[in-house]
Amino acid sequence: MSRIYNFNAGPAVLPLEVLQTAQAELIDFQNTGMSILESSHRAKAYEAIHEEAIASLRELLGISDDYAVLLLQGGASTQFSMVPMNLLLPGETADYTNSGAWASKAIKEAQKVGAVNVAANCGKDIPTRVPSPAELKLTPGAKYLHVTSNETISGAQWKTFPEVACPLVADMSSDILSRPFDMSKFGLVYAGAQKNLGPSGLTVVIVRKDLAAQAPENLPTMMRYATHIEENSLYNTPPCFSIYILALVLRWVKKQGRDALYRQNAEKAARLYAAIDGSEGWYRGTAVKEFRSDMNVTFRLPTEELEASFVSQATKAGFNGLKGHRSVGGIRASIYNAFPPQGVADLVAFMADFKKANG
Numbered sequence: 497m498s499r500i501y502n503f504n505a506g507p508a509v510l511p512l513e514v515l516q517t518a519q520a521e522l523i524d525f526q527n528t529g530m531s532i533l534e535s536s537h538r539a540k541a542y543e544a545i546h547e548e549a550i551a552s553l554r555e556l557l558g559i560s561d562d563y564a565v566l567l568l569q570g571g572a573s574t575q576f577s578m579v580p581m582n583l584l585l586p587g588e589t590a591d592y593t594n595s596g597a598w599a600s601k602a603i604k605e606a607q608k609v610g611a612v613n614v615a616a617n618c619g620k621d622i623p624t625r626v627p628s629p630a631e632l633k634l635t636p637g638a639k640y641l642h643v644t645s646n647e648t649i650s651g652a653q654w655k656t657f658p659e660v661a662c663p664l665v666a667d668m669s670s671d672i673l674s675r676p677f678d679m680s681k682f683g684l685v686y687a688g689a690q691k692n693l694g695p696s697g698l699t700v701v702i703v704r705k706d707l708a709a710q711a712p713e714n715l716p717t718m719m720r721y722a723t724h725i726e727e728n729s730l731y732n733t734p735p736c737f738s739i740y741i742l743a744l745v746l747r748w749v750k751k752q753g754r755d756a757l758y759r760q761n762a763e764k765a766a767r768l769y770a771a772i773d774g775s776e777g778w779y780r781g782t783a784v785k786e787f788r789s790d791m792n793v794t795f796r797l798p799t800e801e802l803e804a805s806f807v808s809q810a811t812k813a814g815f816n817g818l819k820g821h822r823s824v825g826g827i828r829a830s831i832y833n834a835f836p837p838q839g840v841a842d843l844v845a846f847m848a849d850f851k852k853a854n855g
C-alpha cells in the first residue's frame with residue numbers, strides 16, 4: 497500500500513483509520529448481511545449512524561438544544577441561497593462581508609433573494625485578507641451578518657469573529673471543527689463536509705430553531721430548514737454513505753482528542769509559515785500575516801515557471817494537490833484535521849531542498 501501526502505483543498509484527505517473501518521464494514525455492515533450503501537435509510541442500523549453523527553457534532557461543537565443540526569445535500573453553494581430564503585424576510589436587511597471568492601458567491605445569491613448590505617469589501621485585496629471589525633459598516637437592525645470564516649482559495653481566515661448585535665451566519669466549509677469557536681454567537685453555521693468532516697455530498701447546517709421558524713410558508717419544501725428540522729434530516733433520502741463516513745471521522749476526532757487536534761492544526765500551520773517566512777522572501781505568503789489561514793496555506797515562488805516546476809517535482813516526491821486554485825495560481829497546501837504533521841515536516845524539508853536547487 498502506498499498513500500501519498502494529500503494536500504487537496506476538498507475533497508480532501510481522510511484519516512486512514514476511517515477508510516480502513518469503512519473498508520472492513522463495506523460488504524457486511526454490522527451483521528446486517530449488506531453494505532451501509534445498500535441499507536434503507538429507515539433501517540435501524542442506518543438510524544443509529546444518523547443519530548451518532550448528529551450527537552457527535554453536538555458534543556464536539558458545543559451545540560445547545562436551541563439549535564438544530566441538519567445533514568443536507570446540495571453543497572455549501574445551496575446554502576448561499578437557502579440562508580437568505582429562510583432568514584431574510586421582506587423589509588429586512590442582511591449584512592455581508594466580502595473577503596474573497598466564496599464570500600462574493602454568497603453575496604451574489606443573497607442579492608437575488610433580499611436586501612443585502614456589503615458591510616466591508618476586501619475581496620480583491622492583495623495580499624489577501626478578511627475585513628477587520630473596525631471597517632464594518634453595519635446596518636442598524638440587520639437580520640444577520642454573514643462571514644466566510646476561511647477563504648479556501650485565498651488562504652485568509654477570520655481569527656476573531658466580530659462582536660455584533662445581530663446573529664452571525666458563517667460559511668465554515670473549510671475550517672469547521674478545526675479550532676475553538678462559540679456557537680452561541682451564531683444564528684447559523686454551514687459547511688460542505690468534504691474538507692474537515694468527511695466526503696462530499698453532505699452539507700452540515702447548524703441553525704437556531706427560532707430563526708428557522710420565521711421562514712416564509714411558501715418556500716419550496718426542500719428549501720425550508722423547518723422541513724428538515726421536523727423530519728430530523730430524513731424528509732427524503734439523505735446521503736447515507738457520506739453521513740456514515742462523517743460518523744467515523746467524528747469518532748476519530750474524539751479518539752485524537754478535539755483540543756489536541758486543534759493545537760496540532762495551529763502547530764502544523766505555524767511550521768509551514770515559519771518555512772515561508774524563513775526563506776528570505778523566496779517563498780512569499782499571499783495573505784496578510786494576521787489573517788493567514790491555518791487550513792489553506794497559500795504562497796508563491798519567484799516565477800510561475802518555478803511554481804510549475806515545484807508542483808511537478810513535489811508530485812513526483814509524493815506530495816499531491818499543491819497547485820493553487822486555477823483562478824489565482826501559486827501554491828496552496830491544504831492541511832485539514834486529517835493531514836498528518838509528518839507531511840508538513842516533509843514538505844518543509846522539500847521546500848528547503850527545492851530552494852537550494854533553484855534559488
Ligand SMILES: Cc1ncc(COP(=O)(O)O)c(C=O)c1O
Pocket residue numbers: 506570571572573574598644646647648649667668669670688689
Ligand atoms: C469556503 C467555501 N464555501 C463554499 C464552497 C462551495 O462548496 P460546495 O462545493 O460544497 O458547494 C467551498 C468549496 O470549496 C468553500 O471552500
